[in-house]
Amino acid sequence: MAEEQTPPAGPDLTKGVASADFNGATLLGHVGDQDVLLVRSGSEIFAIDAHCSHYHGPLADGLVVGHSIRCPWHHACFDLRTGEA
Ligand code: FES
Numbered sequence: 099m100a101e102e103q104t105p106p107a108g109p110d111l112t113k114g115v116a117s118a119d120f121n122g123a124t125l126l127g128h129v130g131d132q133d134v135l136l137v138r139s140g141s142e143i144f145a146i147d148a149h150c151s152h153y154h155g156p157l158a159d160g161l162v163v164g165h166s167i168r169c170p171w172h173h174a175c176f177d178l179r180t181g182e183a
Contacts, residue, residue: 109125110127126148
């Protein structure tokens with residue numbers, strides 16, 4: 099049985115994003131076929147893999163605190179600056 103491909107999420111981030119379209123803490127988009135999450139932390143914006151490295155949890159639904167994001171499924175925490183768990 100062939101695995102069904104899901105289309106990439108959100109806007110194509112290689113084309114840029116208007117600041118008016120990014121008014122929350124996160125914005126889910128894609129680069130090629132890779133889902134990418136933009137995360138605002140203070141005056142900085144980070145681009146990270148949209149899925150948790152544990153069981154692929156949706157980091158777009160995660161909690162942003164300072165320079166970290168916490169996965170909503172099992173609460174793994176990732177540094178936005180380094181990606182380190
Ligand atoms: S899927 Fe993210 S902590 Fe388990």
